[in-house]
């Protein structure tokens with residue numbers, strides 16, 4: 001069983017850029033410039049992410065949340081002395097997912113998985129850690145880390161306040177959950193399908209080379225946006241597959257895969273899908 005300090009898996013993407021994986025299937029990203037470092041998302045915060053980051057850099061650290069969901073921002077409490085940025089429109093989701101009850105639920109769910117919690121996990125500390133305050137962030141805001149420049153883009157759909165970062169020097173786009181091969185548009189903070197589609201069309205204009213997302217180990221070719229767009233445009237809810245999930249069983253949604261794609265690969269880049277509720281059509 002892993003301890004808090006070796007809970008995360010570090011993938012070095014290039015010098016100063018890391019994709020940090022967790023047992024829960026969510027990835028965080030660390031950018032280390034010559035002046036400062038930036039952490040993109042904090043995961044559930046079960047392991048000692050702060051320690052992991054500090055094994056990679058001692059530069060002053062900024063934290064930016066892609067959105068307010070539990071698997072992206074519940075680890076914010078570990079960064080109480082760092083500035084943490086989030087779009088204002090995700091603030092209420094963030095507060096909801098960081099309530100004591102929601103954190104208790106996080107623990108209960110993970111306890112029953114194969115990986116489980118770190119052997120030295122402190123349940124009471126996790127549940128009662130104060131909610132870290134966040135600073136507003138908006139379209140066009142930019143972080144100059146020294147050799148690494150990250151520009152904020154608003155990409156609503158999955159949530160109202162979802163943002164992405166363009167890594168300017170490489171032309172890679174970090175999208176969080178805003179667009180991916182199994183995008184969720186059914187939680188209470190999800191926006192209508194038309195908003196998601198507008199976001200995809202907007203993202204295409206960034207003309208990046210790679211799409212880096214939060215639930216995938218490897219970066220995707222940016223051209224995959226074309227199939228996401230087609231999937232959203234041709235979406236057929238009536239023939240969608242009922243989506244069963246243990247995280248939010250109270251919401252009814254259907255998996256609507258890309259027409260004509262290999263249906264045995266639903267949710268993979270070869271067969272992207274939109275998971276949507278009827279009221280978001």
Ligand SMILES: [Zn+2]
Pocket residue numbers: 067069158177
């Ligand atoms: Zn999310």
